[in-house]
Amino acid sequence: MVLGCGVVAVDAGCVAVDLAALLVRDPRCTLLLRVCGVSMQGAGIDDGDLLVVDCALTPRPGDVVVARLEAGFTLKRLVRRPGGLALAAAHPAYPLLPLPSGGDGHVLGVALHVIRHC
């Protein structure tokens, strides 16, 4: 009987790493969005990046979030300020935005991963 490497690997209970499972916590509430603009470069997110957004996580201060604003989906970091929660860019040229009243309802989800072509 011939025993190849594959047989040994199966015996050891090894499975190839599943990249999709690493990036997507729950496919039912995950959206992919394309980044347009440079205001989040300070957070390591650049123009043209693909963003993996989880809509089921509760946004906490410090998270990079996608806000649903009238002008469209907007990428910011959720920060705590004396007046309440606000949306901050990771670039000095962009102003701080107050989170519109209604709070959580204006956050689509939390950005968890960035996919970028080398």
Place this chain on the structure above:
Amino acid sequence: MVLATVLIDGNNFYASCEAMVDPSVVGRPLVVLSNNDGCIVSRSAEARALGIAMGVPFFKVRTQLERHGVVVRSSNYALYADMSQRLMATLERWVEELEIYSIDEAFGVLHRPADGDLSAWGRDLRRQVQCHLGLPVAVGIASTKVLAKIANRVAKADPARAGVLDLLAAADAEALLAQVAIEDVWGIGRRLARWCRLRGVAHALALRDMPSAELRRKCGVVGLRLQQELRGVCCLPLVGVAPAKQETCVSRSFSQPVCELAPLRQAIATHLVRAAEKLRQQRQRAGAITVFVRSSPFDGTSLYSRAATVTLPLASNDTSVLLAAALPLAARVFRPHKPLVKAGVLLQQLQPEALLQHHLLMPITPQQQGRRERLMLVIDALNRRYGRGAVQWAACGLQPAWAMRRSRLSRAATTCLSQIPVVHAR
């Protein structure tokens, strides 16, 4: 242990899906149009508030919509189907059994807690779906399907209920049943509703309490079942796994009437290619193909409607084989000077893929068969990955003039990488 039956459905599902992937339309009146941008099939709450009616032809209300700044969208089935799958996969976790009833509606069964009230459960479910998927839903809870439908309807109509009603926990359940017009009871058609009205049975409560014998004489066991359901006795169990399909149909109206054979052949080829793809998804083969066409019933001339069928010597789900068999039928259903408004393809005598009966006069080696099957798998995979039509049969034609009109289509925001929405970093 007592079982509860629930009905969960999306509010203005298509319009809500559009708002989910495009925040610029949130809070604005929006309508979604049917195939060929024909009629209004979904309205956002804001559009309803403007008094825009359901089902009206778009051309009749076009100026009214423009005046009010209403956003108008073509039906984006790729988006709605994906959001529907996400919704159903979420609901599965909340109930013990789920029956997917339509693209935005599902029945579920679960056990009632000891205190008997599922209102809080319904509110939690509603909150989670809203938060995770961005879709508003209504939850109707009762003991049978017919009552769950009613509960869902009341939950949606009465703003005070905030989209959730447990009919069994409601103190005024009988009064609620008396508010539901007989025409709005699930399973009551127009003729039966008229018959009920003539007997003074005007609402769901009256139907529940009318003499069973009278109802039985009129509509037999179907009517009795409906009445039993209203009395809280389950007669319509959940249908879990859909039974294997007996037929698969793909048909579309043309954006403009087709008067020549060549475009008709292209349309039939296009529908067949789609139907064959469905067939392979269902892991089935077809033993017969019917092609059908019809003219417009409204153009003043007599209605022309024809169908032609071919039986295959060997059941197949190979697009090339099906095309070769079906395309000659186009000439058989075609008549010059009869403008056609609709064509379709019906695949029949479906059988499981695993069961292939060989034909004495058509020998095909397992190697040949395997190669054809792999080719189809590759084509399906390419079309899934790069969008429908990435690999296409030449018989379907390029940019056909008859293709469905969808001039206001939003992006395939969740199913096609090149169309995912943009998030601004500014």
